[in-house]
Amino acid sequence: MTHSNGNSDKTVLIVGGGVAGMAAAQALTPYSFNIHLVEKENRLGGQGRRLSCMATEECRKCSACLENDLSAALDKHPDVTVHLNRQVSEVKQN
Numbered sequence: 001m002t003h004s005n006g007n008s009d010k011t012v013l014i015v016g017g018g019v020a021g022m023a024a025a026q027a028l029t030p031y032s033f034n035i036h037l038v039e040k041e042n043r044l045g046g047q048g049r050r051l052s053c054m055a056t057e058e059c060r061k062c063s064a065c066l067e068n069d070l071s072a073a074l075d076k077h078p079d080v081t082v083h084l085n086r087q088v089s090e091v092k093q094n
Contacts, residue, residue, distance in 0.1 A: 010033050011033065011034040012036070013036050013088070013091065014035065014037045014038070016046065017082065018044075018045065018046020018047060018067075021037060021039070021046070022037070022070035022074060023070060025074055026070055026073060026074065035080045036081050036083060037074065039082065039085075039086070041084070042084055043071075043084065044067070044071045
């Protein structure tokens with residue numbers, strides 16, 4: 001998942017691609033920031049992926065589906081760049 005249309009000179013770095021990180025990225029998309037979401041694992045979702053009820057036949061209102069919906073929405077958004085299997089070691093301001 002790599003995007004970034006470069007429409008803005010403002011960049012936002014979000015560390016952690018769990019539900020909270022993805023929700024933060026989603027909330028910032030209307031503002032045309034260049035959003036970089038960094039996740040240390042090989043896919044988004046964090047602990048929510050592991051703690052879901054998706055194997056049951058009825059909804060348990062655990063919000064596990066939220067992870068899939070957010071990930072799909074971010075994948076399609078041109079202002080969001082997702083960096084998987086990465087960790088932030090240093091941040092410098094230009």
